[in-house]
Amino acid sequence: MAARAYSSSIGLPYDNTTITAILHYNLNYHPSSPPxxxxxxxxxxxxxxxxxxxxxxxxxxxxxxxxVPLNVTRMVTTVSMNAFPCVSPTNASCEGPNATRLAASMNNISFENPDIAILQAYYKHIKGVFGTNFPSYPPFVFNFTADYMPLELEVPRLGTEVKVLKYNTSLEVVMQGTNLLVGIDHPMHLHGNSFYVVGYRFGNFDEKKDPLAYNLKDPPLRNTAAVPKNGWIAIRFRTNNPGVWLMDCHSERHHTWGMDMVFIVKNGECPDESILPPPPDMPQC
Structure with a gap:
């Protein structure tokens, strides 16, 4: 067996080790030639x-x-690298192009962590912590994977927006990579649910043509899947786990820069379809 790292980043260090191993079966077998x-x-x-x-x-x-969900509600979100203007060019965090601050976004929203946990705010009905207007489609439609990108599209808006879903909704999420700032792969992870990877392709997602090639027979069940560089990936799952669930990029820098969004799955009708209360000994923040 042999494996080496895959990295689509340009100019960033990575572990270029090639790893090898031999799998030996304890049987009376004599190979005719070396592997x-x-x-x-x-x-x-x-x-x-x-x-x-x-x-x-x-x-x-x-x-x-x-x-595998067949009759689904579709949601499309871009996953992008972005940049904010820096207040002070001498600041160590201003490492982006033209002394900007690097950022990331989903559907042009760079996620901003609130002071109060979203789960706590939702459960206790605390207002003003998050909004419920995460868009179901990209707010700006353009050639997402073109070589040239307008500079005005590189600056996202800061926000703490969530997507509220009914219990047991059959959902399809198409994550579209963009070439804003730089095109790169994004390992996207969904908390609280596993999902079926039903399709992927390079380029821009075509809502009429691309679903015709989905694998709805035997797609893999995952909780993390990579959005290809300048491409898209489509996942499907049922919202049968009530709660507050983060979907984020597992490249840590992209996560901290704002490539995150939150699903709130509402309670169902039965007691076992509801969010559990916090434990009585839960410490205060």
Missing amino acids: KRPSLPYYNDTSSAFRFLGQFKSLNSDDYQDL
């Missing part, structure tokens, strides 16, 4: 990396197939 060393793709070969990921399948059974 061949594989020829690995180059570290930034995006096509090879996603061609490999595209081979992942789930169990192909009738029971499993019934779990």
Whole structure:
């Protein structure tokens, strides 16, 4: 076995170690020839990396197939790198182009952490902590993966916006990568739910054509999936876990720069379809 890192970042250090291992079975087996060393793709070969990921399948059974949501509500969100103007160019955080402060966003909103936890504010009905207007579609529609991007699109707005969903909604989320500031892969993670990866492609998502090629038979069940550089990925899941759930990029810098959003899943009708109360010994913040 052999593996090497995949990195689409330009000019950023990464672990370029190639790791190898031999899997030995304790059986009476004598190979006729020594194992061949594989020829690995180059570290930034995006096509090879996603061609490999595209081979992942789930169990192909009738029971499993019934779990993949078919009649869904679709939501589309961009995932972008951004920049804010810096107040002081001498500040150490002003490392972006033209002495800007690097940022990230989803649907042009750079997530701002509130002083009170969103879960606490939602459960205790505390007003003014978050808004409920996270858009279902990108507020600005343009050629997301073009080589040239208007500079005015690089600056997002700061906000703490959530998406409120009814219990047991069948949801499709299409995450569209953009070439704003720089195109790069984004490993997106959803808390509170696993999801089916039903499709991906490079370029801009075509709402009429691309869903026709979805894998709805045996898509892999994941909780983290990579949005390809200058491409998109489509996931589906049912909101059958009431609560407040973050969806964020697991590249830590992108996460802290604002590539996050929150789903609030409302309670269902039965007692076991409701958010549990906090424990009585829960410490105060």
